Amino acid sequence: MPDAVVIAVDGPAASGKGTISKLLAQHFKLQHLDTGLLYRAVGLAMLQSGGDLDDPSACEAVAKKLDLTALDPDVLAQHHVGEAASKVAVHPPLRAALLEAQRSFANVEPGAVLDGRDIGTVVCPGAQAKLFITASLEARAKRRHAQAVQKDPSASLEAISADLAKRDARDAGRSNAPLAQANDALLLDTTNLGIDAAFEAARAFVASKLHA
Ligand SMILES: Nc1ncnc2c1ncn2[C@@H]1O[C@H](COP(=O)(O)OP(=O)(O)OP(=O)(O)O)[C@@H](O)[C@H]1O
């Protein structure tokens, strides 16, 4: 393997990129960063302080003060936090403030897997292996619904599907670092793949890139 390995994994919400990234990190013995947690942490801090999610300077200030060692994935996983994350993520100064932290994480030895929306295109354009994980809206909504009903049995599949569609449109439609497949990324559609099969396809691709 090359000295410092970086694997970039992007894709829309609930496509399974986090699941695949964790498994890749375990398999190749690399560190893993779910970059969505950074945007969620800014969104949550803005909500808690009553700040304006549409204010780029206020969001940037929060991002600059973010304590990356204090991210609580359970709190940040809440649905309304994901919505807030997607709203603050449109601001260029906020994205610039989070860029350095992501790039330094990518430099850890022996290497790292980062997942998000702009890893292969903006954060780590030189990554040795890039994947773009996707799945149909219906499949993604069913997966997120299965997660949601564990906490709230009345969670609505239709509402989750509508929210995912809205979030994807916002993420793909913003002008700065939109959700996009890098030209040199493998497109992996997991609509009809279970986790094991999806991971195996990702693992084989990454192995081919690292040993090329
Ligand atoms: N190939 C798959 N088949 C079935 N279920 C899957 C598959 N991949 C992931 N899942 C399940 O779908 C849910 C969402 O997966 P995951 O959290 O990895 O998505 P994500 O793309 O990282 O989402 P987010 O953008 O919100 O961080 C999880 O419950 C996970 O176990």
Ligand SMILES: Nc1ccn([C@@H]2O[C@H](COP(=O)(O)O)[C@@H](O)[C@H]2O)c(=O)n1
């Ligand atoms: N590299 C990234 C990662 C995330 N975002 C934004 O954060 C939102 C939440 O991300 P999850 O992966 O935790 O769902 C997401 O909808 C994006 O708006 C981003 O812009 N860039």
